[in-house]
Amino acid sequence: MKDTIKERLKFLELCLLLLGEFRKNYLHLFFGIKRAQQTKDIKAYEEECIGNIRYCDKLKRFLPTDVFEPKLLPTESHELLAYQKHVEDLIASKGEESPFHQIEYISQPFLTAPNIKLWGQLNRAITGKLVLSIKYSGLRKKEASYNIQPLALIHNGFRWHVRAYVVGEERYRDFVLSRMNKYQISELEYCSAGLLENDEKWNNTVELVFKPHPQLTPKQVQSVEEDYGMIDGSKTVECKVCNIQHLLKLTRTGLDDEQREAHLFPLILDYKNSPKLIDILNKLKSKKLI
Structure with a gap:
């Protein structure tokens, strides 16, 4: 069968x-195909996914059978959601109205989406191995100039940032896209030492163990365990070292020696038995990243 x-x-x-x-x-709405091809496609689905679809003469449309089970769609929920959004975006690009319920995405309620020109430049720099000269404004520092080698684009649940190698400083760090004020291709030679494969914090991972806040009531603990799919009262997540602070902020997680209000920060991080993680967290706290 053709793709x-x-x-x-x-x-x-x-x-x-x-x-x-x-x-x-x-099918015409999404793909613009003719009626004859539509009929062939439905026939092909009946043959490929036997027992999944039936025609209702009363409603004049096709319905899933009582034993319907998806066989072609992604099995992972996040992949299915991504595919649904892909379909809806394509329908919208054609100026048509999607038949699907419109999901409300609130992961970025007030933060800006990436500037298109900057987004394009960063992607070209990553694939073409280019050095960019940028002007960058941080919350704790006035505008500064950097020469960077963009390596990877990441969305941390709230905003976009780029993982980059800072030329001249010989270190890796994250830059928030919305704080990059000026950018242009630099004449500096690309540094072969500043590759993503050499970024220890990117390539090394640690296990983060999340638990319900100890001050929650038994019923609240049960709800938190169900919300996060915990097993035996905890949830273990593999995380890149460079993304720890982002994940803690995203999940509203407090450290267990710095208890926060349980109803606002329902998770704590269990790390006392991991010297490696203790060292990482101490360094993040010293830089005021957590």
């Missing part, structure tokens, strides 16, 4: 899953 047909069948299955129905004109 183009597989993509259309995956979209058909998404409609069955999210809408509980499928109409032929949905």
Whole structure:
């Protein structure tokens, strides 16, 4: 089966899953294909995913059967959500109205999206191994100049930043995209030592063990355990060393020797048995990153 047909069948299955129905004109809405091809695609889905779809004469549309089970869609929830958003964005780009319920994304309620020109420049610098000269304003420091080798773009749940090697300082650090005021390609030679594979904090990971705040009531503890999918009262997450401070802020996690209000910060980090993690956290605290 051609990839183009597989993509259309995956979209058909998404409609069955999210809408509980499928109409032929949905294929035209998303792919712009003719009626004859629409009929062939539905036939192909019936043959590929036997027992998943039936036609309802009364409603004049296709419905999922009682034993319907997705076979073409991503099995991981985050991948499925990403695919749904991809479909909705494509439909919107065609000026059409999506048949799906519109999900409200509030991960960035007031922070700006990346500047398109900057976004393009950073991507070109990463793939082309270029050095950029930037002007950067931090919260604790006035505008400063840096020569950086952009290595990776990351979204920390609130805003975008770029992991980069700072030329001349021989160190790696994160730069928030919205604080990069000026940027241009530098004539400096790309430093072969400043590659992502040499960034220890990027390549090394640690296990973070999250637990419910000890001051929560038993019912609140149960709710937190269910919210975060905890097993035996804890949740273990593998995290890049350079992303620890971002994950702690994103999850509203307090250190267990610095208890915060339980209803505002329902998680604590259990780290007392990890000398490596203790050292990392002490360094982050000294830099006021946590």
